[in-house]
Structure formats: structure tokens, C-alpha cells
Amino acid sequence: MNNNNINPLKNTSSEQTNPIHFSAQGIMKKFGGIDALNDVNFELRRGEVMGLVGDNGAGKTTLMKAISGAQLCDSGAFFIDGKEVKINSPHDASRKGIQIVYQDLALCENLDVTANLFLGNEIRYLDNLKIIPRALRPLNHLSMEEQTKAALRKLKVHTITSMRTKIAFLSGGQRQSIAIARATKSDSSIVLLDEPTAALGVSQTKEVLQLVKRLRETNHAVVLISHNLNNIFEVCDRITVMRQGENIGVFDTKNTTPDQIVSSITRGE
Amino acid sequence: MLKNIQEKIGYLRETQLGSFIPVLLALIVIWIYFGIKEPVFLSPRNFYFLFMQSAVVGTLAVGVTLVLLMGDIDLSIATVAGVCAAIVAVLSTKMGVSAPIACLAGLGAGAVLGGIMGTIIAYFRIPSFVVTLAGLLGFQGLMMKILGIHGAINVRDPFIRGLTTTTLPDSIGLILAAIGIIIFGLAIWNNRRARNAKNLDNDLLYLSIIKFIFFSTLVITATLILNAYRGVPLTIIILLSLTGFLGWLTTSTSYGRAMFAVGGNLESARRVGISIEYMRISAFALVGFMAAVGGIIGASRYASVSFNAFAGGPLLLEAIGAAVIGGTSLFGGRGSVWNAILGALVIGSLGNGLDLAGARAADKLMFSGAILLIAVTLDAVTRGGASRK
Numbered sequence: 243m244n245n246n247n248i249n250p251l252k253n254t255s256s257e258q259t260n261p262i263h264f265s266a267q268g269i270m271k272k273f274g275g276i277d278a279l280n281d282v283n284f285e286l287r288r289g290e291v292m293g294l295v296g297d298n299g300a301g302k303t304t305l306m307k308a309i310s311g312a313q314l315c316d317s318g319a320f321f322i323d324g325k326e327v328k329i330n331s332p333h334d335a336s337r338k339g340i341q342i343v344y345q346d347l348a349l350c351e352n353l354d355v356t357a358n359l360f361l362g363n364e365i366r367y368l369d370n371l372k373i374i375p376r377a378l379r380p381l382n383h384l385s386m387e388e389q390t391k392a393a394l395r396k397l398k399v400h401t402i403t404s405m406r407t408k409i410a411f412l413s414g415g416q417r418q419s420i421a422i423a424r425a426t427k428s429d430s431s432i433v434l435l436d437e438p439t440a441a442l443g444v445s446q447t448k449e450v451l452q453l454v455k456r457l458r459e460t461n462h463a464v465v466l467i468s469h470n471l472n473n474i475f476e477v478c479d480r481i482t483v484m485r486q487g488e489n490i491g492v493f494d495t496k497n498t499t500p501d502q503i504v505s506s507i508t509r510g511e
Numbered sequence: 512m513l514k515n516i517q518e519k520i521g522y523l524r525e526t527q528l529g530s531f532i533p534v535l536l537a538l539i540v541i542w543i544y545f546g547i548k549e550p551v552f553l554s555p556r557n558f559y560f561l562f563m564q565s566a567v568v569g570t571l572a573v574g575v576t577l578v579l580l581m582g583d584i585d586l587s588i589a590t591v592a593g594v595c596a597a598i599v600a601v602l603s604t605k606m607g608v609s610a611p612i613a614c615l616a617g618l619g620a621g622a623v624l625g626g627i628m629g630t631i632i633a634y635f636r637i638p639s640f641v642v643t644l645a646g647l648l649g650f651q652g653l654m655m656k657i658l659g660i661h662g663a664i665n666v667r668d669p670f671i672r673g674l675t676t677t678t679l680p681d682s683i684g685l686i687l688a689a690i691g692i693i694i695f696g697l698a699i700w701n702n703r704r705a706r707n708a709k710n711l712d713n714d715l716l717y718l719s720i721i722k723f724i725f726f727s728t729l730v731i732t733a734t735l736i737l738n739a740y741r742g743v744p745l746t747i748i749i750l751l752s753l754t755g756f757l758g759w760l761t762t763s764t765s766y767g768r769a770m771f772a773v774g775g776n777l778e779s780a781r782r783v784g785i786s787i788e789y790m791r792i793s794a795f796a797l798v799g800f801m802a803a804v805g806g807i808i809g810a811s812r813y814a815s816v817s818f819n820a821f822a823g824g825p826l827l828l829e830a831i832g833a834a835v836i837g838g839t840s841l842f843g844g845r846g847s848v849w850n851a852i853l854g855a856l857v858i859g860s861l862g863n864g865l866d867l868a869g870a871r872a873a874d875k876l877m878f879s880g881a882i883l884l885i886a887v888t889l890d891a892v893t894r895g896g897a898s899r900k
Binding site: 332344346349350361362363364376377379380381384387388404405 | 706710763765766768779782
């Protein structure tokens with residue numbers, strides 16, 4: 243497929259940016275008679291935070307679910323570095339380096355930080371001994387703990403001192419950091435954050451926004467869904483506005499104002 | 512204030528040693544009380560019988576802990592134990608099958624029965640409470656069928672009887688205890704060294720030392736007491752080995768992690784790719800297996816298999832009570848198989864002590880009820896603290 247034709251935005255945007263890393267083209271999704279997504283195009287660059295805004299029911303979450311493989315779209319195509327990729331399951335997505343952090347974080351409160359980071363993907367001894375079923379190979383606790391420490395250090399999360407603390411005893415911001423660390427621990431290049439600051443207080447929100455900036459520095463392509471335009475303007479490089487299942491437009495944060503975004507969200511201008 | 516204390520207790524219960532302490536304290540209090548009231552309670556002979564009496568309940572409690580960890584429950588453990596014991600008894604005494612093979616058949620039957628219930632729970636998404644309740648009723652009938660019109664079969668086979676009558680020579684008991692202590696010490700030492708080498712935070716040194724001294728004292732005292740009567744029973748070794756394996760399985764493998772994850776947050780376990788169906792089926796099969804072990808130990812101890820000893824008595828509630836008294840949460844996600852054994856000892860000691868004190872059945876039941884209620888309340892209270900609701 244000819245990539246240049248379907249990437250009309252390529253090279254039109256500002257000067258210093260990386261090439262387009264990920265793009266979704268012509269994504270359609272119907273729920274009954276309603277167009278949840280109607281011919282949506284969406285693109286991401288590495289080292290860039292893309293804000294995704296829109297009213298409730300605008301299709302943000304549906305788009306995220308399609309990209310992360312949690313929900314199949316009816317038609318459309320995904321490209322990573324110009325090559326078309328199939329995303330049919332969350333597993334597919336994570337293998338392609340796409341990670342999603344859900345609003346509810348999906349952490350197990352009864353397990354410690356390390357266990358949560360490696361849940362379903364533990365480091366084990368004897369992993370080359372195929373006779374022993376995978377689930378029964380002994381865990382390499384220390385390696386996992388070491389890597390957990392490293393992952394949190396990389397994100398500059400310093401408030402969690404022991405990796406053996408149960409999630410139940412951590413604050414909302416700390417939990418968010420762990421969910422993000424889990425998403426970025428493996429070789430992920432794209433991180434989707436669904437309302438990461440929705441339930442947080444002021445200082446914890448700041449903590450999480452720092453983390454988002456940190457992901458940009460580590461050359462991830464980040465998508466930030468939020469209803470809070472202050473947060474969006476604080477960390478995003480560009481903003482995609484969705485309305486009634488359509489992509490209204492992509493704005494450079496530098497050349498736009500919150501008022502413009504609001505009118506775009508509400509009136510589609 | 513109250514919330515603060517709740518949280519502190521909750522935090523304490525989350526640590527390995529901390530989850531041990533409440534049930535151990537309960538046990539010590541019970542022992543001191545009955546020791547003063549009925550000095551014979553603390554005799555080696557009584558301790559020997561206490562351990563043996565608690566073995567069946569302990570085995571079932573260890574088993575049921577596995578599904579409790581996942582937030583499920585198995586109400587059929589006692590009747591599965593009964594069915595398996597009946598199978599072993601019929602095969603070995605009436606059909607002339609050699610006893611070891613009959614035992615294997617019994618163990619296999621337990622795993623299959625558990626696995627079938629697990630499959631129904633997993634694929635039809637029926638609460639385990641209901642499915643195992645149906646199992647409880649159905650297997651009572653099955654047990655009656657297998658036992659025939661007399662409702663009881665005597666077991667005289669020396670192999671099966673030997674499982675609970677054999678005791679190890681004093682020297683071997685002590686050697687095993689020493690090996691256990693050395694392995695435990697080495698494991699702690701090794702872990703500390705490796706953590707230091709990798710620059711990970713370590714437990715305070717004195718905590719590790721206390722842990723070691725505590726474990727060693729426990730093992731040596733128990734061995735010496737048992738040696739002062741007949742020696743360490745083979746039954747205890749079997750139970751400890753199985754518990755050791757299941758303890759390792761639940762804390763040191765991906766399988767165990769998945770169990771805790773399912774009990775802690777089912778949806779998140781599903782999202783990271785854990786097969787809930789596989790977990791349920793295999794865990795219920797394991798519980799069935801442990802129930803069969805309990806059934807065989809019971810058959811061996813009572814020298815007979817009767818309906819009342821398994822299905823009709825308080826065995827089921829004692830086993831689940833033991834697991835909960837040991838600190839395993841009925842809400843899933845927290846617990847330990849080792850604590851189930853301590854819980855079984857609490858229940859066993861209570862029954863034994865009240866018997867010695869000449870208490871009536873009515874008092875015994877009320878005491879057991881009170882202890883269980885305290886344990887469950889503690890569980891609910893600390894759970895509230897831990898999740899900051």
C-alpha cells in the first residue's frame with residue numbers, strides 16, 4: 243500500500259519533529275446504528291505527547307480500544323513506521339509496542355509493586371527447560387525486583403521506596419506511576435493513557451504530568467486522554483479533537499488557545 | 512484513631528511474619544490456659560494426639576486455602592474426602608486391590624471430582640459456593656452408595672494403617688528437623704546476601720535472626736516433644752511435605768502469582784492474559800487431591816470409613832474455619848497454606864482441651880463458633896484498613 247498517499251499530514255507539520263511513528267487510517271466502528279468512529283485518521287510521533295480531547299461519547303475511548311486491540315474496528319488500517327500492522331488482540335498490540343494504561347489501572351492491590359509490574363510476564367529460572375510447565379518454573383524474585391527499581395528510576399519516581407510494598411498502601415499518584423511503569427517496562431514505543439489524572443489531587447496530578455513529560459524524554463509516543471484542558475496544555479505538543487466519532491482536527495498547542503479547543507469540542511469548529 | 516489502628520493491623524497482616532503472629536498468639540494463649548487448667552494437656556502424649564487429631568482438618572484446610580486465595584470456596588472438601596476414603600476402602604478390602612494402588616486411585620478420584628466442579632465453575636460462571644454445595648450433597652449420596660448398606664467399612668490393611676501409626680525413630684526425627692533448620696537458615700542467609708549484592712533493600716538483620724530462631728525453636732521443640740512420646744509421626748511428615756510444596760507453588764511460581772491476582776483483581780488478571788478457566792479448574796483439582804489425602808489419613812486413623820466421620824460431622828466447617836483462623840481471607844487474595852496448619856492446631860487444641868476439661872459438646876460448639884467469629888471479624892476489619900475504603 244502506498245503510504246505517502248494516505249499520510250497527507252506527513253511533513254506538513256512543524257520543523258524539528260520526528261517522522262510519523264504510528265498512524266491509524268480510516269477507522270470505522272459502528273455500535274448498532276451509531277457511528278462510534280467515522281473514518282478517523284490519527285497519527286503519533288515519537289518523543290511527542292498527543293492530547294486526545296472530546297466530549298463524552300466523542301469516541302476517544304473507542305479509538306484507544308481499537309489501537310490497543312481491546313476492541314476490533316469494522317474497517318481501517320494501522321501503520322507503524324510506514325508498515326501496515328494488524329492489531330487483533332491486546333496481545334498483538336503489546337507485541338507491536340503499544341501499551342495502554344486504563345483509567346482503573348488494573349493493578350492487584352494485594353500484590354506488591356514488583357509483582358504487579360511483572361504480572362502475567364514474570365521472570366523465571368529454568369525457562370529453557372521445556373519439560374517443566376511454564377507456570378511451575380520458579381520465579382526469579384530478585385531480578386524482577388531489580389528491574390522494577392530500574393524502571394521506576396528511569397521514570398524518576400522516587401516516592402516509592404520499597405518494591406515490596408503492597409499496592410493497597412500506595413497513593414493514587416503512586417499507583418498511576420506503577421501502572422505507567424508497567425506499560426513502559428518492556429520495549430514499548432506507544433503509550434496510551436486514559437484519564438490518568440481524573441481521580442487525583444493537585445500534587446499527585448503534578449506528579450503524573452511529570453511522568454508524562456518523562457515519557458516524552460524517553461522517546462515514547464504518548465497519547466493523553468483528559469477532560470482537563472489545563473493538564474492537556476501543560477504537557478501536550480499537539481491536540482487531536484474528536485466530536486461525534488469524527489476527528490475534527492489536530493492543533494499545535496503552541497499556536498492555539500484553550501478557548502479554540504473548547505469551541506472545537508462543542509461546536510466542531 | 513480506630514481507622515489508624517485498623518490500618519496498622521492491616522499492614523502487619525500483609526507481612527509474612529505478621530500474618531503468622533495472631534494465630535500463633537491465639538495458639539499459645541489456648542495452650543497456656545488449658546496447661547494451667549488441665550496439666551495433662553501439656554504432656555507429650557497429649558501433644559502427640561493433638562497433632563494427629565489435627566492432621567485431617569489440617570490437610571483439608573491447606574487444600575481449601577488454595578481456592579480461598581482466588582476468592583472461591585469449596586464446600587465439598589469433607590465429602591470429597593469421604594468419597595475418596597470410601598473408594599480406597601472398598602478397593603483395598605473388598606476388591607483385593609493392593610493398598611498403594613487403591614490409594615493412588617483415591618487420590619486420582621479426588622483430583623477428578625475437584626476438576627469437574629472447577630470446570631463447571633469456570634465455564635458456566637456459576638459461583639463456586641453453589642457448585643460445591645451441590646457437590647456436598649451429591650457426594651454425600653455417592654459416599655453412601657460406595658459404602659453400601661452398612662454405612663461403614665473397616666480398614667485393616669497394614670499399609671493404610673501404617674500411614675498414621677508409623678512414627679520415625681528419634682534419631683531420624685532429629686536429623687530431619689536439623690536438615691529443615693539448616694535449609695531454612697541457608698535460604699534466609701542466601702537471600703540476604705543476594706539482595707545486598709543487587710543493592711536491594713533488606714529486612715532488618717535482627718528480624719531475620721528472630722525469624723530463624725523462632726523457626727528453629729518451633730521445629731526442635733515440636734520434635735523433642737513428639738520424641739518424648741513415640742517419635743515424629745509419618746503423617747506429620749506427609750502433611751508438612753505437601754504443605755511445603757503448595758507453599759512454594761503459591762509464593763514462588765507464576766501459577767501462585769496468578770492465584771493471588773485472580774483473588775485480588777479478577778479483571779486485571781484477565782487483562783494480563785491469565786486464563787481464569789485454567790486457574791479455577793486446576794486449583795479445584797488440587798483441592799480435590801488434598802481432600803483425598805485427608806480422606807486417606809482419616810481412614811487410616813479411624814481404621815474405618817464411615818459416613819459420620821466425614822460427611823456427617825463438623826469436618827468441613829472445621830477445615831474452612833482453620834484456614835480462616837490462620838489468616839486466609841474469605842474475600843480472596845490473601846493467605847498462606849502454612850497458616851492453615853496453625854489454624855487447624857487452634858481448632859484441634861480447643862477441642863482437645865475442652866474434652867480434657869470435661870466440657871459438653873454444646874460448650875465446644877459455642878467456643879469454636881466464637882473463635883471463628885473473632886477470626887472472620889479480624890479479617891473483615893483489616894481488609895477495610897488495607898484497601899482504605
